[in-house]
Amino acid sequence: MAAAAPGGVVRLCRLLLPLLAAVPVAGGSRGAVGGMLYPRESPSRELKELGGVWSFRADFSPGRAAGFEQRWYRRPLRETGPVIDMPVPASFNDITQDPNLENYIGWVWYEKEVLLPQRWLQDNLRVVLRFGSAHYYSVVWVNGVQVVEHEGGHLPFEADISSIIQGSPQIPCRITVALNNTLTPHTLPPGSIEYMNDRTRYPKNYFVQNIRFDFFNYAGIHRPVVLYTTPSVYIDDITVTTTSTESVAKVQYQVSVVGSMLYSLSLSLRDQEGRVVATGDGPAGVLKVSNPNLWWPYLMHENPGYRYFLEVKMQAQANEALLEDVYTLPVGIRTVHVTSTQFLINGKPFYFHGVNKHEDADIRGKGLDWALIVKDFNLLRWLGANSFRTSHYPYAEEIMDLCDAYGIVVIDECPGVGIKMPESFGNKSLQHHLVVMEELIRRDKNRPSVVMWSVANEPAAELPPAAYYFKTLIAHTKALDPTRPVTFVTDTNYAVDRGAPYVDVICVNSYFSWYHDPGHLEVIPLQLTAQFENWYKTYQKPIIQSEYGADSVPGLHSDPPLMFSEEYQKAMLREYHSVFDKKRKEYVIGELIWNFADFMTNQGTTRVLGNKKGIFTRQRQPKSAAFVLRERYWKIANESSCLPPIMKSHILFL
Numbered sequence: 001m002a003a004a005a006p007g008g009v010v011r012l013c014r015l016l017l018p019l020l021a022a023v024p025v026a027g028g029s030r031g032a033v034g035g036m037l038y039p040r041e042s043p044s045r046e047l048k049e050l051g052g053v054w055s056f057r058a059d060f061s062p063g064r065a066a067g068f069e070q071r072w073y074r075r076p077l078r079e080t081g082p083v084i085d086m087p088v089p090a091s092f093n094d095i096t097q098d099p100n101l102e103n104y105i106g107w108v109w110y111e112k113e114v115l116l117p118q119r120w121l122q123d124n125l126r127v128v129l130r131f132g133s134a135h136y137y138s139v140v141w142v143n144g145v146q147v148v149e150h151e152g153g154h155l156p157f158e159a160d161i162s163s164i165i166q167g168s169p170q171i172p173c174r175i176t177v178a179l180n181n182t183l184t185p186h187t188l189p190p191g192s193i194e195y196m197n198d199r200t201r202y203p204k205n206y207f208v209q210n211i212r213f214d215f216f217n218y219a220g221i222h223r224p225v226v227l228y229t230t231p232s233v234y235i236d237d238i239t240v241t242t243t244s245t246e247s248v249a250k251v252q253y254q255v256s257v258v259g260s261m262l263y264s265l266s267l268s269l270r271d272q273e274g275r276v277v278a279t280g281d282g283p284a285g286v287l288k289v290s291n292p293n294l295w296w297p298y299l300m301h302e303n304p305g306y307r308y309f310l311e312v313k314m315q316a317q318a319n320e321a322l323l324e325d326v327y328t329l330p331v332g333i334r335t336v337h338v339t340s341t342q343f344l345i346n347g348k349p350f351y352f353h354g355v356n357k358h359e360d361a362d363i364r365g366k367g368l369d370w371a372l373i374v375k376d377f378n379l380l381r382w383l384g385a386n387s388f389r390t391s392h393y394p395y396a397e398e399i400m401d402l403c404d405a406y407g408i409v410v411i412d413e414c415p416g417v418g419i420k421m422p423e424s425f426g427n428k429s430l431q432h433h434l435v436v437m438e439e440l441i442r443r444d445k446n447r448p449s450v451v452m453w454s455v456a457n458e459p460a461a462e463l464p465p466a467a468y469y470f471k472t473l474i475a476h477t478k479a480l481d482p483t484r485p486v487t488f489v490t491d492t493n494y495a496v497d498r499g500a501p502y503v504d505v506i507c508v509n510s511y512f513s514w515y516h517d518p519g520h521l522e523v524i525p526l527q528l529t530a531q532f533e534n535w536y537k538t539y540q541k542p543i544i545q546s547e548y549g550a551d552s553v554p555g556l557h558s559d560p561p562l563m564f565s566e567e568y569q570k571a572m573l574r575e576y577h578s579v580f581d582k583k584r585k586e587y588v589i590g591e592l593i594w595n596f597a598d599f600m601t602n603q604g605t606t607r608v609l610g611n612k613k614g615i616f617t618r619q620r621q622p623k624s625a626a627f628v629l630r631e632r633y634w635k636i637a638n639e640s641s642c643l644p645p646i647m648k649s650h651i652l653f654l
Contacts, residue, residue: 032438035237056086064106073141077111091218091365113172130158132223181219212418218365231323233259233316249292263316295332299637304407332448352590354387360599384633392417403449416456425465456488470499509547524575544590551612
């Protein structure tokens with residue numbers, strides 16, 4: 001990876017991060033405290049996006065500690081030494097031609113100077129700095145004052161900076177971010193630093209970042225950074241749950257207000273035409289909707305993804321002024337229920353025919369890119385996919401918004417991937433994992449597209465500590481959200497999996513004729529059938545084939561099919577599909593191909609510029625397997641009596 005001075009990155013993380021954790025944080029908090037509503041403009045709220053070019057500097061100093069020792073946050077970053085331009089949002093790894101930056105491990109520094117409207121400096125106004133995500137550990141200063149720190153690379157965090165910018169106005173406002181991408185046995189995902197001490201083979205103080213997951217560990221400010229305003233008394237959080245019968249739906253709500261105990265709340269629920277269908281008042285209650293339009297998945301209804309809009313208005317008296325805050329939350333009315341053989345949405349059986357994805361693309365890495373997002377959703381709908389899993393971390397809120405709007409069903413997965421080392425099952429790791437689930441549920445609890453939580457992917461579930469770990473983790477997740485089932489994705493043998501007893505749905509990954517018996521397609525029917533029957537006999541729970549697939553190099557052909565050819569990928573899919581078609585009549589409730597598109601990984605002898613299991617290339621061009629899957633998914637959808645005639649006729653064009 002990169003060279004480091006004595007102690008290096010791992011020592012820096014062990015020493016610095018506990019030190020930072022002890023620093024008082026202004027306007028921020030550790031753990032999931034308070035709400036995390038997505039920033040939306042309203043009559044009472046303004047929004048300023050901070051995307052674009054930021055100043056950037058990687059700390060290549062001995063120990064990677066120069067930025068803290070010299071207090072780079074105290075003055076403009078350009079005065080501390082050489083800086084370069086860095087786009088935000090984006091990963092920093094692939095932006096330059098510098099291989100040391102591509103593989104950099106340690107602290108990097110970002111800075112943005114922002115001009116604020118004069119009206120934002122007035123009393124009774126709250127100004128909040130919000131990050132959609134930054135990978136992995138972040139410390140943020142405004143005008144040299146620390147405002148927040150956050151651990152975790154895929155979830156939002158924010159800080160109230162009102163007192164800093166209003167107490168000592170400074171033009172422009174300087175935002176400084178220190179970001180560390182080191183992974184340890186106790187981070188999510190976990191990793192470890194290995195020092196190469198053989199001086200005959202490696203330079204002095206040479207180290208590598210070891211990971212146990214198969215995607216590139218991109219780092220940077222990956223999602224939008226915004227400033228937004230609210231009144232000093234404001235709507236902090238909204239929680240909505242829904243139930244329904246054929247004629248009436250109930251929307252239960254809870255609203256929390258911060259800043260005063262003296263306030264009033266009024267609520268109105270509007271349909272997509274803007275008509276008010278229900279009203280309420282107070283911090284908690286139930287709205288009744290007659291003849292509701294339910295939220296249905298794509299291809300399950302002629303009007304999928306139907307959303308109402310809950311407008312919450314707050315009025316409060318503060319400092320002899322009448323304050324009003326308005327926030328509008330999209331709401332989908334739907335129910336989820338799991339039986340021993342079925343997954344029910346709105347009381348009807350739902351079959352997952354979808355994909356696994358990654359936030360990954362050329363140049364920008366994991367950085368949010370609207371053109372790519374819209375392209376991916378167009379491909380999903382072209383494919384006939386009704387669902388995906390956020391493998392292996394929470395995706396951007398902007399992606400989740402489109403899932404809600406389009407009716408794409410989501411298995412929402414936390415960053416619990418690569419949990420293989422025994423030390424990653426200890427109390428320190430577990431406590432962090434619990435906080436991550438709190439943050440994830442706080443962010444996505446109101447999304448109708450999210451039908452199940454996944455707490456991990458392919459952990460070493462056979463280890464003895466895994467039983468207590470997953471029992472505790474899943475119980476905590478269910479306590480936070482009793483309305484959704486909980487799973488984790490396993491590749492452990494059914495007979496020794498210590499976490500499986502606690503899940504609601506069995507999600508299993510297998511790569512028969514690829515990682516097991518490579519090249520032997522003929523073993524798939526026997527082995528896959530045995531897999532399903534063993535899991536169901538043991539647990540009597542519905543099963544999703546959460547991963548299966550084969551690498552294919554675009555344009556590589558072979559007949560008879562040989563590994564890495566497009567023909568082999570197609571042949572493997574068809575062998576799996578023949579078994580799925582038998583077992584989905586019983587207890588198999590879904591199939592998610594690995595993967596939607598090729599993606600980058602660490603370099604290795606089995607990886608040629610990344611993982612090639614995509615049915616699309618990294619540039620989103622279809623391989624032969626994409627057409628196999630498209631034909632299958634539309635035929636499965638065509639079997640549903642809920643599919644409208646215009647969609648059923650689509651099959652004629654395949």
